[in-house]
Amino acid sequence: MLRVIRQHLLRVLFVLLTVISLWYWNGVMCIKNDDGIEQAKAMYYQPKNTVDVVMMGSSHIHYDIDTGILWKDYGISSFDYSAAEQPLWITYYYLREFCKYQTPKVVVLDLYSPALRTEDYQYEWLLPNVLGMRFSLNKLEMLDVSIERNRIKDFFPSFAVYHGRLNELTAEDFLYPFRSHTELVNFKGYKPVVKAVPQTKPVITQQASGMLSIKSEIYLQKIIDYTKEHDIELFLIVTPYITNDDQEAIYNRVKEIAQMNRIDFNSTNYDYDRIGLDFDKDFMDNSHLNYSGAGKFTRYLGSELKSRFELADHRGDAAYESWEVNFNEIADYVKELKK
Numbered sequence: 001m002l003r004v005i006r007q008h009l010l011r012v013l014f015v016l017l018t019v020i021s022l023w024y025w026n027g028v029m030c031i032k033n034d035d036g037i038e039q040a041k042a043m044y045y046q047p048k049n050t051v052d053v054v055m056m057g058s059s060h061i062h063y064d065i066d067t068g069i070l071w072k073d074y075g076i077s078s079f080d081y082s083a084a085e086q087p088l089w090i091t092y093y094y095l096r097e098f099c100k101y102q103t104p105k106v107v108v109l110d111l112y113s114p115a116l117r118t119e120d121y122q123y124e125w126l127l128p129n130v131l132g133m134r135f136s137l138n139k140l141e142m143l144d145v146s147i148e149r150n151r152i153k154d155f156f157p158s159f160a161v162y163h164g165r166l167n168e169l170t171a172e173d174f175l176y177p178f179r180s181h182t183e184l185v186n187f188k189g190y191k192p193v194v195k196a197v198p199q200t201k202p203v204i205t206q207q208a209s210g211m212l213s214i215k216s217e218i219y220l221q222k223i224i225d226y227t228k229e230h231d232i233e234l235f236l237i238v239t240p241y242i243t244n245d246d247q248e249a250i251y252n253r254v255k256e257i258a259q260m261n262r263i264d265f266n267s268t269n270y271d272y273d274r275i276g277l278d279f280d281k282d283f284m285d286n287s288h289l290n291y292s293g294a295g296k297f298t299r300y301l302g303s304e305l306k307s308r309f310e311l312a313d314h315r316g317d318a319a320y321e322s323w324e325v326n327f328n329e330i331a332d333y334v335k336e337l338k339k
Helices: 002-029 037-043 059-064 067-074 088-101 112-116 126-130 137-146 149-154 158-168 171-186 214-229 245-261 291-308 318-338
Strands: 053-057 078-082 106-110 233-238 264-267
Touching: 037 078, 037 088, 037 171, 053 059, 053 088, 059 078, 059 106, 059 291, 067 078, 067 291, 067 318, 088 137, 088 214, 106 214, 106 291, 112 245, 126 137, 171 318, 214 233, 214 245, 233 245, 233 291, 245 264
Parallel strands: 053 078, 053 106, 106 233, 233 264
Antiparallel strands: none
8 A cells, every 4th residue: 555655656746847847948948038928928927807908919019118107107007918020810819818817908909010011921020929828729729820831840839949049048047937927927018228210200191091911801800809799998009100101001991990890090100299209319210119219109108098998097006016016127127228
């Protein structure tokens, strides 16, 4: 009898050691990328049902929307759940994933990516879009519509992608599994950059509508339908950048879709002056705002959100302490960047 018990204990111990080893080495080897991967990972660490506003879409979200300001100035508990050049079919599955863990009141959806690229399969920035999401049926469905079968091995499973990192591991990688929980619970997705690159202010004259790909239009409608089914307010936006006529034609088509579905759409490329953007100081490149520009745009967006939707002010509530920490961490990080 004692022998049988010992054998069972050894089996349990072996399983535990295997699970712990897999957890640890996955944390060491995984790609630490804040153009989507860390944003997706951090979502799982947010206190359950605390995110009132989730911002989704491309890197325009995590460069242009300062979650710290939304908290400090408006008491909005928000999260930048975005990834570089994220196509709408991935956003749709991100939304489904998000709603497993949160009950957002508002989804703010950036429409830059479908205006930038019209291909049905987009691989250049696909890794930051898929590596952060945990394995699930939802992820498999997302991969199925995002990757052609002959290329699946380049993106799944995650361990197959990590092998090339062996020669670049640092001490930080080996500490990451133990530090990630504390870091990610306070991380709300925003990525501040302080460099300034002067831009030429565009003049928008496009009146035509069209060029939105069929696949993008299908998944935009899926997102609209999903939010309606789950009683979530959807706010479609275009964050300010150096736009062009081809992209504006696509936004005009998005505006038509929004009107047909009776949802809000705001292309803020028409609001440069109202936002107060300085084209010599507020951009990090022709597509993204820097920290200064993000502050101006975020305050503009915060006012828009408060005027359009009923959102609670959670400042002072202990359950939302991580947003206060997030604000302070952003401030400290920017101070270091400016040294």
